[in-house]
Amino acid sequence: MTNKRLHVDALVVGGGIAGMQTSLDLGDQGYQVALVEKTASIGGNMVQLSKVFPTLDCASCITTPKMSSVHHHDNIKLLTSSEVQKVTPHGDGFIAEVLLKPTYVNNDTCTGCQKCEEACPVDILDEYDYGFNARRAAYIPFPTAIPYTAVIDMDHCIFCGQCIKACPVPDCIDFNMQPEVIEIETSAIVISTGFKVTPYDAKEEYGAGKFRNVIDGLMMERLLAPTGPYGHVLRPSDGKLPDSIAYVQCAGSRDLTLGVPYCSRVCCMYAIKQAMLLAGALPMADITIYYMDIRTFGKQYEQFYQNAKAMGIEFVKAKVARITEVENQDLNVRVELIDENSQVVERHHDLVVLSVGMLPNYDPQAVFSIDIAEDKFVETPYYHNSPAATTRPGIFAAGTAAGPMDIVDTIVTAGSAAADVAAYIQSHNGHKAETAVETQTTVAERSVDHD
Amino acid sequence: MKTDKEKVKSKILILATLSGGYLGADSAGQGNKEYAPNVYIFSVMTAAIFPPEFYIRALEKSVDAIIVMYSGSDCPYKGAAEHTAKMISQAYEMMKERGMDQRRLRLSAICTVCVDPFLEEVAQANELLDEIGPIERPVPAVTEAESVTA
Amino acid sequence: MTEPNEENKEKDVKNNSEEPITVHVDELKDAVEKEIADAGGEDIKIGVYVCQCGGNISDVVRTDLVAKELEKFPNVVVSRDFIFMCSDSGQELIKKDIQEKGINRVVVGSCSPFLHETTFRKAVSSGGLNPYLYTHVGIREQDSWVHADHPKEATELAVHLMEAGVAKARLLEPLKPTEIKAKKHALVIGGGIAGLQAALSIAKADLKVTIVEKSHFLGGRVAQWDTVFPTDEDARAVLNRVIEEVLANPNITIHTGTELIAAKGYIGEFNIRLRQQPRGVSEDFDGLDEAIKVCPVEVPDEFNFGLSKRKAIYRPYDGCVPSGAVIDWEHCTKCGECLKVGKKGSINLDETPHEFDITVGAVVVATGFDPYEPFKGEFGYGEIPEVITLPQLERILSKDGPTKGKLEVNGHPVHNIAMIHCVGSRQKEGVHKPQPDGKVNDYCSRVCCTATLSAAKQIHEHFPDTNIFDLYQDIRTYGRGHEDYYINASKNGVTFLRYFAEEIPEVTKSPEGEKNPVMVKVKDHLTWGYEVEVPVDLVVLAVGMMPTPIQDLIGMLKVSQGNDRFLLEVHPKLRPVETAIAGIVLAGTAQGPMTIREASYAGQAAASKVIAMLITGQVELEPFVAKIDPERCEGSGECVKYCPQEEAIRLETFTEDGRTFQRAVVSPANCNGCGVCVSVCPNRAINIQGWTLDQFDAMVEALAMEVSVLEDA
């Protein structure tokens, strides 16, 4: 058996904004980069957002160019639907075994024409739109996906063969596609595997999952996105325009009962952002934000908060104890008003958004042999001096893999990780892979101890 | 083919610098701020390139008002802002000689997030045009086919 | 150590004859000329693409009709609308049409050029065309998003704008970026944590770095703190780890006591003039303690934020780097007392500043922050001696501080402390007194909440009998490990009182004879807004950050400031460490409040950009500079007269067939494309490449046409 081997300077794991920016910064410095992304497209969480604070530019508009530059960069090799399975030391660097999962569509020949998607008879809920929308079993993940190619969801495929018939490219769809393993020989590794949000039903007393009109921040992002499912903000239960929307802050952060004592840093800002967008979309609606502390600490963020207040968005310092469903699937929110001597009242709303926090998306301990900290994000032991370094030399972390942060901070940490990688390569191997990424074929049963 | 309400549609040309007015217009766009659809925005690197004759020609040929939106004292090019202002005042002289209403040409400093000032300029230009009307041109507006071959 | 090392010696002013910048204009001309000739040979075939932007445009503008309308225009061989032009398949569409339909000019109507002009240039280029044979038309921000109520007019407007784009495209010429040599050497301004980290990362990529630090020691503000959150480490330990690495790196040269006095140039080659203040004291001087004793001049010690005094000969702090003593020239009276002690010849009171030049390819601005200085009387500051700032408290808690780590003011022990948050931050117009520039500090300083609670923790540990009252608006312990300080404070018995910005707490001197010298009155919103009176021994104002005033530098480097006076990045999201000036990047608190970790991240991120710019020794610049049409130029010299740039344009004498005449010649690397020359040329012989007057004339003409798409449909 033979395995393909890629020779690169850096392996970046996770293709969200952190991984993309790290790859671009390294690629621009002349290093060869392999970017491994688990899902079928790069972009991460950012590409799903509506508009992004504090400038309110449309998220997909500012993510798409980055995605495209990554894809077109001479020094970046992109591997989607792929995961690192094993990492072994190799000299000062590493050999990573990467599993390329079958998408049942040939990425090189697929033109993204969507004919298979049109032909597929299977309708399932679309995770990209958090189930607000349907997609097919043969589908392109989202309109700006990169690579813009179809994938077949084998969990839901009924093997009717319609897609194969519809596909204009010979042999492009292949139900027999097998997983493939390739080896990546690299000097350094960057972990940029990002975050997931607190499961929205984590706090039972908030009723999410049970009450249809209790949703979370990411779902609201999709409802607000120009490419979103309804094109309007509508209540999930009945498609009604909501009149009174409540935000529950710290729903999953600063909460010892959930084992999440930390602040997730972005929720105050995204709630305010969404509230402002909602105020624009639904001028008649009342919007209330229940918060413990408003943490608008970033550049221009405080002014953003003050603008929201001036727009009439109501900010109430309160702890939300419980949410109950009442008539019309409206909701009663039981709150302890901290500013009023912790008096407890019930407030009526017809849509509640939980400002869920951030949890790490991936545990790198087993594969990469690096530590995670008490908060379960990647441990960065040289906190002040080398913030991107992990507990293992040659492996660095960028973005929300190393703790909650917003896009600006993510991009800065990506630049920092790139600088650390460059320094590591210079001080160890001292040279760059001179040419574009080379592939070689070697015997897979290579001797185990290289170093 | 003109409907009643559509008298003769007047046109406003905005020459917006990429470091100033164009970004201001972008900000207005990002905020979905409605304004009159008779505004044609061209991006320019720098407004200092336009000699006074350029403005006269544009007014004589096709547009009824011009707003030059630059970044004023924030101009990234040393001396260009002052120069632009000078070219515009020379254009005013020429407009006077030709009996054109000088208010049809305006120079305005618009910053990258100046949404309100941007909208204000547009509104004012339209008020002005409502008052003084479009420029009467000797030749009737050319049709598509003619003009492109011209 | 302040001496440049051998390899990296920097030029002294005297023997520095300024090298003229040589750019090979002719070579450049030849290459482009050839391409132009190539392109000129063919017919102009234009491809027009109208982006639907997934409904962002097409919900208002009938992109299908726009595309159909545009098809009718001369030279347009293909005209399409498409869901997302920026997507890979959209870009593929362009490439395919270039290859299969032979189009040689491309016009895309989509979002603002700031988002995707480069994307499409690249697509055009990977399709095999010169990337400048491309015109971008904004029909989203400038049309669909602002005319949602007028779909018909919006569609017509789009047609007009696209037509103008086509008119411009007909006149486009292939362009080549200007290539300039880049010095593999960077300048870092500011030797705080951000600057040091930037320097270190750049040096590790094997580029040369010069650090210029205004003060006489490295490390910036961090050197003044005691214990840093969230690691509870000694601040100096954190700092010294970086400083040691910086000192050990042979690629780094350090100039302390030094400031920029002039700067010119552009990415790849900035010519910088520096002025270094003499130290006045040689490094091996052995009589410092004695000299300090005999010096008669006493001034407030800025290192201790005025809590103590120092002499005119001094060392900022023990263990500082460089470690030598310095003379404070502003206050030294040159009385000569210090000359009488220690090793002879070690002190020279007649030393003068030294000026020298360096040339670098890129600049990192890391000039840091100053703590907000409260006005006299603001919360009693400057009037009541028991009211101090948080930075002053840090000095008091430091073992080498004015009280040697003892918690006391005016010699009195301290048992009750009120700490007031947001002093000089989150200010409101009309409530707070503005700064001299008329503006209040309406931003959050980000660090003070955790710094305050971290100080509270130190006090709790070392002086457990102390009661702390914490007056806040919101507690913003946002960072990794920060929240613990908040949780601990509550556990440790810190009393929290919440005030609103509109009702700031009042601090007054207690009447004579009261046990506690200061009274703090606050409307506490955790208890119905009741007015609470807290008698205390010490009030600590958690002051915010303001950027170090660097007006002179801003003038020299032409970087911009935001409304909050911090230096401004080009795009807060996409390019958070770059400025609008190519080759100049930002690091650390000069850009906005940050913690040490964040300043380190920022310094390294800035380094990443610098490395990418300089590593190949070559920089490519956009070709939008002045270009002379030699056929039309008559050598009037108007352009030379009006050009505001130095050495960008000149008249040269040519001879041909025995006839001598003058023609203007442009140096592209010095021309910034400001366009002044274009409008003054009597012969229309100069244009900014890619933005010619002929193109604008054609675009304006395109507006004259009448469009009525909807009736046609």
Ligand SMILES: Cc1cc2nc3c(=O)[nH]c(=O)nc-3n(C[C@H](O)[C@H](O)[C@H](O)COP(=O)(O)OP(=O)(O)OC[C@H]3O[C@@H](n4cnc5c(N)ncnc54)[C@H](O)[C@@H]3O)c2cc1C
């Ligand atoms: C509701 C909400 C709204 C927000 N709004 C804003 C806003 O307006 N402005 C702002 O600045 N920030 C906002 N944020 C924060 C922003 O989303 C994050 O800062 C940003 O997306 C972090 O990017 P990342 O690359 O670190 O992580 P991610 O976006 O999570 O990317 C990680 C990537 O790694 C991949 N991956 C994971 N594990 C593996 C593996 N084992 N192997 C390979 N690949 C893997 C994932 O599939 C993903 O593509 C918001 C967050 C939320 C939750």
Ligand SMILES: Cc1cc2nc3c(=O)[nH]c(=O)nc-3n(C[C@H](O)[C@H](O)[C@H](O)COP(=O)(O)OP(=O)(O)OC[C@H]3O[C@@H](n4cnc5c(N)ncnc54)[C@H](O)[C@@H]3O)c2cc1C
């Ligand atoms: C009271 C207080 C306590 C803090 N405690 C902590 C803490 O516990 N943990 C934490 O993470 N952060 C803390 N911080 C924040 C920390 O101080 C900053 O993050 C850090 O100092 C930022 O470093 P910097 O390099 O950006 O700026 P600075 O430290 O300000 O350094 C800037 C340097 O540039 C120099 N300079 C300025 N102008 C010029 C010029 N024109 N030419 C040349 N040189 C120039 C200055 O002399 C200085 O050396 C605290 C801040 C305050 C106010």
